[in-house]
Amino acid sequence: MALFVTLTSLAAAQKPATPVDPESGLLKDEAGTWKVARDRCTECHSATLLQQNRTSRDGWIRTIRRMEEDEGLQPLGDLEKQILDYLAANYGVQVRPSELRRRRAPLRQPPLADGG
Numbered sequence: 442m443a444l445f446v447t448l449t450s451l452a453a454a455q456k457p458a459t460p461v462d463p464e465s466g467l468l469k470d471e472a473g474t475w476k477v478a479r480d481r482c483t484e485c486h487s488a489t490l491l492q493q494n495r496t497s498r499d500g501w502i503r504t505i506r507r508m509e510e511d512e513g514l515q516p517l518g519d520l521e522k523q524i525l526d527y528l529a530a531n532y533g534v535q536v537r538p539s540e541l542r543r544r545r546a547p548l549r550q551p552p553l554a555d556g557g
């Protein structure tokens with residue numbers, strides 16, 4: 442019994458993973474914006490496309506424009522900022538600080554213009 446209590450309290454102390462909505466597959470944020478994204482972004486395709494296309498906020502703006510211009514997404518209006526915040530936070534790109542530290546200058550510099 443004592444062991445059981447210890448194990449469960451250890452598990453509870455760990456930061457819980459972001460819950461996933463089983464139906465849409467979207468990550469559930471606390472503000473509930475995932476429902477807005479579900480309503481506007483999974484009517485034509487599943488959330489898998491969102492998960493597979495992690496990108497920066499700018500990348501998400503370009504994706505939304507493309508959805509509007511080529512695929513028939515109705516303009517998001519006031520919801521656009523919310524959806525963008527949600528996408529950038531949950532389906533953004535994360536660069537680990539350790540990766541930043543390892544960057545160095547490129548070995549080859551671009552060639553200088555040859556005076557022509």
Ligand code: HEC
Pocket residue numbers: 481482483484485486490491494504505507508512513514515524528
């Ligand atoms: C009216 C239908 C429709 C809606 C609504 C829609 N999409 Fe799409 N989306 C598509 C289609 C169709 C494709 C596949 C295009 C292709 O394969 O060239 C696609 C593809 C994608 C892709 C794959 C990468 C790419 O650029 O093709 C992403 C990411 C994506 N959609 C994100 C979104 C997001 C985010 C939203 C909500 C803001 C959204 N979609 C709403 C129709 C839609």
